[in-house]
Amino acid sequence: MTQQNRRSFLSKLGLSAAALSLGLISKAEDRQFAATRKRKSKKEIFKGGLAVSTWNAGIPANEAAIKAMLNGGNAVDMAEQGVRLIEGELTHSTVGLSGFPDRDGFTTLDACIMAPSGRAGSVCFLEKIKHPVTVARWVMERTPHVMLVGEGAQKFALEQGMELLDFKSEDAVKAYKEWLIKSEYKPVINIENHDTIGMITQDSKGDIAGSCTTSGLAFKMRGRVGDSPIIGSGLYVDNLVGAATGSGLGETVLRACSAFLIVELMRNGAHPSEACEEAVKRVEKINSFMTDDFQVGFIAINKYGEHGAFSRYRGFNYAAHQNGKNILIDSEYLLK
Ligand code: ASP
Numbered sequence: 001m002t003q004q005n006r007r008s009f010l011s012k013l014g015l016s017a018a019a020l021s022l023g024l025i026s027k028a029e030d031r032q033f034a035a036t037r038k039r040k041s042k043k044e045i046f047k048g049g050l051a052v053s054t055w056n057a058g059i060p061a062n063e064a065a066i067k068a069m070l071n072g073g074n075a076v077d078m079a080e081q082g083v084r085l086i087e088g089e090l091t092h093s094t095v096g097l098s099g100f101p102d103r104d105g106f107t108t109l110d111a112c113i114m115a116p117s118g119r120a121g122s123v124c125f126l127e128k129i130k131h132p133v134t135v136a137r138w139v140m141e142r143t144p145h146v147m148l149v150g151e152g153a154q155k156f157a158l159e160q161g162m163e164l165l166d167f168k169s170e171d172a173v174k175a176y177k178e179w180l181i182k183s184e185y186k187p188v189i190n191i192e193n194h195d196t197i198g199m200i201t202q203d204s205k206g207d208i209a210g211s212c213t214t215s216g217l218a219f220k221m222r223g224r225v226g227d228s229p230i231i232g233s234g235l236y237v238d239n240l241v242g243a244a245t246g247s248g249l250g251e252t253v254l255r256a257c258s259a260f261l262i263v264e265l266m267r268n269g270a271h272p273s274e275a276c277e278e279a280v281k282r283v284e285k286i287n288s289f290m291t292d293d294f295q296v297g298f299i300a301i302n303k304y305g306e307h308g309a310f311s312r313y314r315g316f317n318y319a320a321h322q323n324g325k326n327i328l329i330d331s332e333y334l335l336k
Pocket of ligand 1: 247
């Protein structure tokens with residue numbers, strides 16, 4: 001292939017000439033050449049769809065996402081239906097109305113969704129609504145805005161047909177009572193067995209979407225919002241390149257705009273796991289003033305349906321559903 005042809009071939013993939021001249025995209029090239037050699041049609045490559053999502057609950061969430069696709073849904077339907085299942089279970093301590101409360105005793109929810117078109121919707125500090133991800137989708141599809149918060153988000157959810165649900169899980173009530181004994185202001189982020197769910201989906205056409213939903217840190221200050229509903233930090237999708245999401249101490253991710261960074265690194269040729277690793281290193285650098293310990297973990301997919309992850313500590317995992325198999329994968333990590 002001549003240099004000229006190679007350039008136009010790569011630019012069709014959305015890879016920049018600058019990245020080419022810096023030699024940053026050799027891996028992407030290799031993969032694309034390999035795919036071309038196999039002469040697989042787009043239909044063949046994407047036919048089973050792809051769903052990846054954080055932590056163990058990613059397994060049932062992925063099942064729901066793929067089911068949505070098999071029922072005729074697109075990548076956005078997959079991303080909504082996948083995490084909606086977990087919100088609706090009302091058994092998780094970091095997702096949905098069963099989530100552990102803030103330090104005033106209220107569970108407040110954050111969620112977002114992003115479509116292949118680049119449209120996005122988000123809700124923050126939402127109370128007594130069972131499915132924040134659906135409200136985020138409605139913000140995306142039914143308003144000219146990207147983000148609604150608090151009372152306004154709740155009002156919108158009710159106007160659009162949601163019901164108020166005053167639910168508290170027994171575990172959350174117990175944990176709050178225990179926390180009140182000391183009332184120590186130390187938001188807790190689990191290093192393992194967490195369940196904030198970030199999901200990325202790719203439908204049978206190869207289109208990419210993503211979602212993220214959480215009740216945030218247990219015993220956070222009232223009004224605190226983390227990275228999860230913030231487009232660019234907790235989730236980012238660029239249909240020409242790929243998508244990224246994650247879980248962990250939101251403040252450390254907000255400072256690093258991690259999801260956007262991961263997508264930009266992939267645009268310049270990094271494999272999803274390399275991009276996640278670089279993003280964890282960036283989080284590490286930007287948060288080097290922190291004295292408290294914390295965990296972050298990212299997952300990403302690229303346009304070719306390759307996925308990867310990386311975390312700060314051991315213990316982060318994600319579920320990947322591809323070619324009919326749904327498996328849990330332990331992430332590589334930085335601090336050994
Ligand atoms: N990222 C979420 C937050 O900081 C928490 C989590 O991932 O569990 O609100």
